Amino acid sequence: MRIVNLVAAVVVSAALLYVAFFGAGPLPALGPAFNPETGAWTMGADAASYGTQTLHLNGLQKPAKVVLEANGTGHITAATDHDLFLATGYVHAKFRLFQMDLLRRQGEGRLSEVVGRDALDSDRFELQLGLLRTAQKEWEQLPNDNPLRVAIVAYAEGVNDRIDEAKRTHQLPAMFTLLGYEPRPWTPIDSLIVKGDMTQTLNFTDTPLVMALLDKSLGPDLTSEWFPVLPPNSQSPYDPGPYSPRTDVGKIAPMRAVSDGEASAEASLYDRLRALPPGLIATGGASNNWAVARSRSASGGSLMAGDPHLHLTLPAIWFQLTMDSPSYHVAGVTIPGAPAVVIGHNQHISWSLTDAQNQQTFFYQEKEDKAHPNQYFWNGSWKQYTTVSYDIPVLGASPDHLTVKLSVHGPIISERGLTTSVWWAGNIPSQDFEVLLGLDRASNYQEFRDALRGWFSPTHNFVYADDQGNIGLISAGYYPQVAPGCEPWLPMPGTGEDDVTGTIPYDQIPQVYNPPDGIVWSANQRQVAADYPYYIGTALNFFDPGYRANEILRFLNDKLQNGGKLTAADMMALQTDTRDYLAGDMVPFLIRAFAGQTLTGNDKAAYDALSNWDYRMDKGSAAASIWWIFWQSYLSATFDPWWSSHKVKVDRTEGGNSNPLNDMLGQDLEAWTSRDPTNPVFTLVGSAQNADDVMRAAFHTAVVSLTSRLGSDPKKWTWGRIHTREVDNLAQISGLSYGPLPDSGDRFTPLAAPDFPSSHGPSWRMVVDWGAKSFSGIYPGGQSENPASRWYSNGVTTWWNGKYAPMLDFDHAASSPGAAVWSLQG
Amino acid sequence: MSAQRRFALVLVGGIVLSLSGMFLGWWWVTFATGVVIGLALPRTWTALAAGAISGLVAWSEPLIEANAQFGLGPTSLSIAAIMGANGAALIPIALTVVVGGLLGLTGSWLGAAIRGVAISRPSSRAVEKLGDQRLEVKDPVLTQR
Numbered sequence: 001m002r003i004v005n006l007v008a009a010v011v012v013s014a015a016l017l018y019v020a021f022f023g024a025g026p027l028p029a030l031g032p033a034f035n036p037e038t039g040a041w042t043m044g045a046d047a048a049s050y051g052t053q054t055l056h057l058n059g060l061q062k063p064a065k066v067v068l069e070a071n072g073t074g075h076i077t078a079a080t081d082h083d084l085f086l087a088t089g090y091v092h093a094k095f096r097l098f099q100m101d102l103l104r105r106q107g108e109g110r111l112s113e114v115v116g117r118d119a120l121d122s123d124r125f126e127l128q129l130g131l132l133r134t135a136q137k138e139w140e141q142l143p144n145d146n147p148l149r150v151a152i153v154a155y156a157e158g159v160n161d162r163i164d165e166a167k168r169t170h171q172l173p174a175m176f177t178l179l180g181y182e183p184r185p186w187t188p189i190d191s192l193i194v195k196g197d198m199t200q201t202l203n204f205t206d207t208p209l210v211m212a213l214l215d216k217s218l219g220p221d222l223t224s225e226w227f228p229v230l231p232p233n234s235q236s237p238y239d240p241g242p243y244s245p246r247t248d249v250g251k252i253a254p255m256r257a258v259s260d261g262e263a264s265a266e267a268s269l270y271d272r273l274r275a276l277p278p279g280l281i282a283t284g285g286a287s288n289n290w291a292v293a294r295s296r297s298a299s300g301g302s303l304m305a306g307d308p309h310l311h312l313t314l315p316a317i318w319f320q321l322t323m324d325s326p327s328y329h330v331a332g333v334t335i336p337g338a339p340a341v342v343i344g345h346n347q348h349i350s351w352s353l354t355d356a357q358n359q360q361t362f363f364y365q366e367k368e369d370k371a372h373p374n375q376y377f378w379n380g381s382w383k384q385y386t387t388v389s390y391d392i393p394v395l396g397a398s399p400d401h402l403t404v405k406l407s408v409h410g411p412i413i414s415e416r417g418l419t420t421s422v423w424w425a426g427n428i429p430s431q432d433f434e435v436l437l438g439l440d441r442a443s444n445y446q447e448f449r450d451a452l453r454g455w456f457s458p459t460h461n462f463v464y465a466d467d468q469g470n471i472g473l474i475s476a477g478y479y480p481q482v483a484p485g486c487e488p489w490l491p492m493p494g495t496g497e498d499d500v501t502g503t504i505p506y507d508q509i510p511q512v513y514n515p516p517d518g519i520v521w522s523a524n525q526r527q528v529a530a531d532y533p534y535y536i537g538t539a540l541n542f543f544d545p546g547y548r549a550n551e552i553l554r555f556l557n558d559k560l561q562n563g564g565k566l567t568a569a570d571m572m573a574l575q576t577d578t579r580d581y582l583a584g585d586m587v588p589f590l591i592r593a594f595a596g597q598t599l600t601g602n603d604k605a606a607y608d609a610l611s612n613w614d615y616r617m618d619k620g621s622a623a624a625s626i627w628w629i630f631w632q633s634y635l636s637a638t639f640d641p642w643w644s645s646h647k648v649k650v651d652r653t654e655g656g657n658s659n660p661l662n663d664m665l666g667q668d669l670e671a672w673t674s675r676d677p678t679n680p681v682f683t684l685v686g687s688a689q690n691a692d693d694v695m696r697a698a699f700h701t702a703v704v705s706l707t708s709r710l711g712s713d714p715k716k717w718t719w720g721r722i723h724t725r726e727v728d729n730l731a732q733i734s735g736l737s738y739g740p741l742p743d744s745g746d747r748f749t750p751l752a753a754p755d756f757p758s759s760h761g762p763s764w765r766m767v768v769d770w771g772a773k774s775f776s777g778i779y780p781g782g783q784s785e786n787p788a789s790r791w792y793s794n795g796v797t798t799w800w801n802g803k804y805a806p807m808l809d810f811d812h813a814a815s816s817p818g819a820a821v822w823s824l825q826g
Numbered sequence: 827m828s829a830q831r832r833f834a835l836v837l838v839g840g841i842v843l844s845l846s847g848m849f850l851g852w853w854w855v856t857f858a859t860g861v862v863i864g865l866a867l868p869r870t871w872t873a874l875a876a877g878a879i880s881g882l883v884a885w886s887e888p889l890i891e892a893n894a895q896f897g898l899g900p901t902s903l904s905i906a907a908i909m910g911a912n913g914a915a916l917i918p919i920a921l922t923v924v925v926g927g928l929l930g931l932t933g934s935w936l937g938a939a940i941r942g943v944a945i946s947r948p949s950s951r952a953v954e955k956l957g958d959q960r961l962e963v964k965d966p967v968l969t970q971r
Contacts, residue, residue, distance in 0.1 A: 002942045009939040013932045017857065020929065031853040031929075034922040036888035038851040040908070041922070044892050044901035170851055178908065735907025787904035 028178045038170035039177050046171050047789040052820045058164075059086055059157040060826035066091055067810060070818030072783030072791035075810045077324040084325035085151045085339045087824055089158025089186070092319060095784045095791075096336035097162065098173040099315050099730060100194070101183045103337050107131040107193035107200075112400070113393040114179050120392065120400055122277050127390050128404050128411050130427050131200065135192035137429040148434040152188040155339035159186035173785065175731060194337030195433065198317075199426040201310075203458035205361045206281055207541050209270040210650050210661060211489050216263035217648040227664055229489070230530050231539040232671035235546035236553045237529045238461075238473055238522050239510040246508070246533035258490065262365065265417030266491060267649055272414065278311075286524055286544065286752045286760070287354035288575065289461065290552055293518035294469025294771070298565035301771025304465035305571040306343055306352020307762035309752045312727045314738060314793055316781030318764050323440070324810050330440040331807050333764050333779065340436035343764060345775055345807075348443040349466040350768040354522045356459035356475045356510075357544065359537035360425035362482075364409040364494035365418045376407050376419070379496035383408070409494055420491060423500055425478045430456035445472055445513060452476035453506050461510075461522035467770045473520040474511035475527050479504040479536050489538045504534045519556050523548035523750070542660040545667050547581040547748035554581065555750075568769040568776070575765050576802040577750040582670065583627045584615040589673050590630065590699060593692040605714040606703045617753075619720030619744045626717065628746060629706055631666075634698040639665055641684040663747075719744065724757040727780050727796055729787075736787045738780075738796050767804065776804035829869075833876060836866050840880035844930070845887065856881050856926055857933040864937020873938045874931060881930020886923050 018024070020031035033039050050068060064078035064087050074091050078084040093100065105111045109127035111119035126132070142149040163183055166172045176182060215223045258266075273281055286309035297303050310317055318333035323341060332344015343352045367377040375382040386406040391399040405412040407421045414420040431454060438451030439462075448464055452474060459477025464470070480500040482488050492498035510527035512520055524544035528536070537543065555574050559566055587610055599607050606626045613623035635652075643652055652661055672679040677691035688694045703714075710717045720742025729736035745753035745761070752761050766777040780799040784791040798805065813819060840859045847855020860877035867873040892898055898919070905918035 002939070002946055006936075006939040006943050009932070009936040013857070013936045016928060016932050017854070020854070020857075020925070030921075030925050032851070034885075034918070034925050035848050035851065035853040036885055036892070036922055037845075037848040039853075040905050040918075041889065041892065041898075041901055043904060044896055044898060047900065048896040174905075174908075733908055735910065735912035736904065787907065788900040790900075 023180070029180050032180065033178050040174040042171055042177075043174045043786045043788040046173075046786050047784070049171070050789075050791075050820055052822070054823045054825060055090075056825050057086065057090055057158065057161045058826075059154070059161065060824055062826070064824040065814075066822040066824060067814045068783075068820045068822070069808065069813050069816055071794060071805060073320045073322075073805070073808070073813065074783065075322040075324070075808075075813045077810050079325070081147070081325045081327050082150060082154045083824075084323055084328060085154035086158035086161070088321065088323060088334070088339050089155035089160075090162045090824075091158075091321070092334070092336045093159040093162035093166075093186070095786075096315055096319060097159075097166065097183060097785075098175045099785050100159070100186070100190075100337045101176075102730070103194045103197050104186075104190040107135070107197045108190075109390065109392055112395065114181050114395060116395040117397060120394060121275065122280065123392050124400070124402055125273075125276055125280065125413075127392070127402055128413050129200070129204070129422070129424070130404070130411050131193055131196035132189075133388065134427050134429055135189045135196055138192050138431060139189050141429055142431065146434070148431055148437060149188070151339050151437060152191045152433065155191060156186045156188050191338055191433070194335060196426065198335065199432075199458050200280060202355050203360050203426055204281060204424055205359075205542060206270060206273045207359070207361070207538070207660070208363045208489055208491050209266045209273070211538070211540065212258045212262060212266040212491055213270060213650050214648065215258040215490065216260075217646045217650075218642070219646075220257050222642075226668050227489075227538060227540040229535070229538045231526060231543065231546065231667055233546065233667040234550075235525050236521070236549045237510075237525065237527055238520055238549075239475075239512050239527050240529045241531060243528070243532055244508050261417055262491065265365075265414065265420060268416040269414040269420055270650070286548070286747070286754065288521075288523045288548060288552060288750055288752075288762075289352040289354050289463040289473075290519065290521035290556065290571075290574075291463050291465040291471035291473070292556070292566045292571075293471045293514060296518040296560055296566055297469075297769070297771055298567045299769050299771025300469075301467065301769060301773075302465040302469045302471050303566055303568060303571055303770070304350045304352065304463060304471070304768040305575055305766065306354075306463060307575050307765045308343065308353060309761050310763040312725075312759050312761055312763060312780050313730045314727050314736060314781050314787075314796075315730060315785035316763060316779050318779050318781070319783060320777065320779065320807075322808075322810055322813070328437075328440055331775065331809070332766070332777070338433065338436075340433055341440050342436060343766060344440075345768055346440060346443070347467075349445075349448055349464060350766075350770070350775075351439060351448065351462055351464050352766060353460040353462050354524055356461050356477060356527065357524050357537065357542050358459050358475075358477070358479055359488060359535075359541045360457055360459065360478060360480060362409075362423040362480065362488055362500060363491035364407070364421045364423060364498070365491050366407055366409075366412070366421055366494040368419055374405075377495055378408055385412070407494060409499070421494060423480075425457035425459075425480060428456055428478070430454065432456070444468070445470055448472075449474060449511075461524075461527065463520060463522065465768060465770060469770070470514055471518070471520055472511070472513040473522060475509055475522075477509075479509060479534060481534065488535065489541070504536075508534070519553075519560075521549060521552045521556070523552055525549035539667065540660055540664045542663075545582070545663045545670075545748070548750050548752065551577065551579055551581040551748075551750055555579075568767050568772065568774060571767040571769075572765075572776070572802070572804065574750055575762065575767070578616045578618055578744045579750075580615050580617050580624075580627070580746055580748050582631070582666070582748050583613075583617075586631070586670060586673060587613065587615065587627060589691070590695050593695045594699075597696070602703050602707055602712065602714050603700060606699070606706070609714060617719055617723075617744055617746045617749050619718065619723065619742045621719050622714055622717040624719035624746075625706060625710070625722050626702065626714070628719070628722070630699050630702040633702040633705070634695060635662065635665060635669060637685050637694050637698045637701065638669055638681060642681070645684065718742075722756065723753065725753055725761065726757045726759050727793070728759045730785075738793050741800075743800070762799075765799070765804065766807075775807035777807050778804045829872075833867065833872060836863055837876045837880055840876065840930070841884050841887075844880055844884035844926075848884065848888070853929070856884055856929040860930040860933020860935075861937040861940075862933075863930075864934035864939070865941050867934075867938075868941075870938045870942070873934045877934020877937070878927050878931035881933075882923055882927040884930070885926020889919060889922065
């Protein structure tokens with residue numbers, strides 16, 4: 001009996017200890033996770049540890065100070081530049097260490113190591129694409145005395161100071177405990193990887209694959225017509241020319257027909273890329289920025305506004321910081337893992353950015369032959385592939401071995417059917433942090449522009465305003481060019497003739513400085529007019545349809561009519577503007593389509609609502625719902641028959657009607673409705689003959705759909721019942737997300753809110769008035785990734801309500817109510 | 827030393843040991859302490875009670891202290907959210923206390939079981955029948971032999 005008792009005790013003990021040590025199923029390792037002294041509970045102690053205190057950091061050369069405002073905004077002042085970056089690393093890691101570790105793991109292909117096989121596809125893809133290889137090259141190319149090298153080394157020291165401290169005091173973020181691992185030391189390469197992550201998210205596209213599949217199914221003629229290089233609708237390029245002539249510009253060739261083999265190979269690769277986690281492939285961009293010259297400003301100084309639109313997460317991608325040292329006096333938002341202010345202002349200039357959307361990703365089909373194993377044909381001879389091998393550690397499994405082949409174009413990312421490599425500007429080593437630090441130090445437009453000369457990828461529209469009343473906008477980055485006659489919008493032959501030959505000269509990239517009308521603006525629209533002499537991408541290459549840019553221009557011009565002047569309050573109002581420019585353009589055509597028709601019931605009520613609408617996508621507006629559902633219905637009615645009859649393999653509505661393909665078709669539909677209502681595209685729709693026929697049918701379908709979904713009373717079809725917004729927890733823990741809650745705006749409004757629910761939008765809003773020397777900013781999140789912290793999501797409500805917080809300088813922050821001061825000692 | 831006093835000493839010692847271990851991140855010390863308690867206290871049920879109580883107290887005390895210092899609410903709600911139990915702040919607290927209690931209880935059970943086997947190794951059938959109660963007081967097993 002006693003033996004039985006002992007055996008039972010051993011078995012039960014073993015089982016309990018196993019679960020406590022290793023976890024079981026969804027349960028984490030219970031022992032370390034729930035240890036009240038060192039487990040997940042320590043997030044409470046961490047949240048309580050932000051008060052005034054003295055801290056000792058290894059490597060600090062002289063005492064420094066950190067001020068944390070009552071809302072968590074950080075201010076660092078240091079006696080040396082080295083110490084500024086070291087303290088920045090420490091502060092970032094103090095508040096965002098788990099996020100930083102995730103970011104580097106994503107780019108380095110090391111997610112599987114902590115989450116298991118679920119992340120293996122992502123890791124394999126990242127290692128194939130090569131962020132790690134690029135970061136390593138960037139690090140190797142940095143001379144020892146380069147200021148950037150000093151900055152990122154000091155930054156890494158600061159991060160490691162915090163990692164050591166957190167380990168010593170058992171204060172590692174709870175997610176480390178729950179996932180059962182500790183962060184390894186931070187290295188300068190990790191910071192370069194974080195930069196690569198952002199480049200990839202904003203810039204790595206699969207558009208040529210999409211174009212190939214469209215070409216194969218719709219045919220080259222329709223594809224050329226529907227997905228042209230230049231947008232078919234009216235847009236507002238900020239740089240309308242005149243342009244310097246280019247002699248070697250080639251005429252855009254008619255699109256070639258894609259073969260069966262190509263289509264099959266591209267379909268396979270397309271499916272693979274689409275199956276990757278969100279964020280690895282850029283599928284759209286949305287950001288706003290604009291500036292107003294002194295002559296147009298009520299304060300007598302230039303105005304500037306910027307709101308980059310990104311995935312809204314808790315913790316946010318941004319960390320708000322003021323950095324002061326002998327060389328730097330800069331405030332704005334930084335990215336945890338990176339030692340520079342990305343968007344902000346210093347004592348003389350301010351800047352913000354939007355994605356430029358030009359084509360920086362090119363696919364090549366390598367020519368191979370069985371007689372030449374492991375080789376590809378290029379420039380008249382067979383060349384050996386370079387290979388790189390990786391062993392990807394996988395939690396709970398043996399390491400996954402990966403061999404990456406590289407041609408002159410870049411990594412081979414598919415060998416199914418055809419061997420496809422990818423040339424991506426993000427793989428060109430570039431010292432983007434050096435550029436950002438140059439912006440942080442710049443004191444006038446010349447220095448600003450000179451600094452941006454080294455910016456390669458992702459191409460951004462950098463808006464500029466300064467304390468002398470000047471404004472400017474420059475779309476800095478590489479604009480890869482291929483030889484005339486090549487088709488960069490499709491996968492190209494890899495035999496050499498279609499290789500990227502260079503980029504547009506810096507002086508000829510889109511840019512304006514102090515334009516005569518006193519305003520500059522960008523919202524991801526095509527920056528240049530039709531006569532710009534260089535290829536920068538097709539309209540499908542996720543340039544925005546231009547509605548936000550048009551609305552921004554309309555708003556600014558309205559205010560400036562009759563000698564009006566603009567104010568910072570106007571800038572703020574425009575950042576939260578909910579007017580849908582496309583609706584303003586299209587609804588009058590819809591109203592006209594019903595001229596002479598008798599409508600009854602809900603059709604009549606919906607028609608009346610649209611007839612009296614101000615085109616604002618407000619959450620309480622029923623007309624907003626009617627418009628949106630109508631527009632989707634109009635798109636479906638027009639294009640679904642073509643998709644069906646031609647068996648198009650690209651999902652038109654992937655991403656909830658918010659993707660570059662649907663946007664492109666929307667531009668077509670807008671143009672045809674207003675200028676070509678008898679286009680043959682409409683003839684596949686039942687008995688329809690023209691746009692009016694299709695619009696009427698689509699309108700009725702929309703009303704039926706809304707009645708079915710929201711009830712029989714059209715007054716209750718408010719936009720907020722359909723359209724909600726949420727701020728996602730970064731680890732996809734729904735209980736730690738904010739929302740979803742009803743919200744205004746849509747994909748095309750300056751207050752961008754695509755998708756249902758929308759988790760993409762203005763990730764940071766900044767307004768600068770150089771006349772009043774006032775700087776305001778807000779982001780939908782909080783400074784801390786710790787969900788138990790008061791600074792986890794404290795900015796969301798302010799942001800949601802369209803309010804701002806003043807961006808204080810160090811001295812004002814130090815004396816602000818509730819501020820905490822950290823004295824840093826070496 | 828009276829049984830009550832011995833019980834109290836072992837219990838307090840177990841709690842202190844367990845707390846010290848947890849502070850170092852050695853949560854398994856709670857289990858090990860339970861084993862020691864099981865070996866040290868001669869009555870099985872007494873040992874089990876002491877093991878469980880030491881685990882419960884050791885894993886509760888830091889929570890009580892933390893609650894007094896800065897409030898456990900936001901932390902508990904956050905852990906509940908991570909567990910997929912939105913709003914159920916009591917679940918992480920209960921789970922923590924239960925884990926501590928189970929570690930102590932299981933450890934003491936194992937300790938008591940080892941002790942039982944070790945002591946009965948030279949035993950006869952008759953001795954086995956005497957049970958733990960006689961073994962505990964005067965070591966009657968040896969006396970009778």
